[in-house]
Amino acid sequence: MNADGWGAGFYSDARPEPARWRSNRPLWTDASFASVAPVISSSCVLAAVRSATAGMPADETAAAPFQSGRWLLSHNGIVDRAGLGPHPAAESACDSALLAAHLFEFGPERAGEYVAGLARRDPGARLNLLLTNGQRVLATRWGDTLSVLSTGDGVVVASEPYDDDPRWADVPDHHLVDVTPDAVTITDLEA
Secondary structure (H helix, E strand, O other): OOOOOEEEEEOOOOOOOOEEEEEOOOHHHOHHHHHHHHHOOOOOEEEEEOOOOOOOOOOHHHOOOEEEOOEEEEEEEEOOHHHHOOOOOOOOOOHHHHHHHHHHHHOHHHHHHHHHHHHHHOOOOEEEEEEEOOOOEEEEEOOOOOEEEEEOOEEEEEOOOOOOOOOOEEOOOOEEEEEOOOOEEEEEOOO
């Protein structure tokens, strides 16, 4: 279904910033990634698939994750580009890249505050964001689905469960998920 590209960002102790692998092709057509993925090792990965909004660019730069320093961001949803305004650091003209550039400037650690404010200005926006700096994961659920799985091996935050494990928990709409090495916290963004 998400045939307009994909991307993954990986963290390594060998470099200060994450490495990214992005494509504008469907993930299932990339034999190289299928071959390499099983041997990649990372303590934190942000991955995304893309179904482009009509009229948005279809090139590789429009595929998440978007990056600023150690921060990576993926956006699942839609937002009015006119309401965001241009940004010189945007990696693409697509809505998600513009949103990422504005949020990186605002402060990634304040993602919940940013999303709540943006939603007030653009009530039709769907603003599911996933951000990480390799040590902390922040995710907002605003207008789409979001689920969390906590196991002894780590935490997964995903648009929807990828299996039938009963430990998956649905995140309520208009909430922020904050994953640190010590805890998973879910906070109401409208409280």
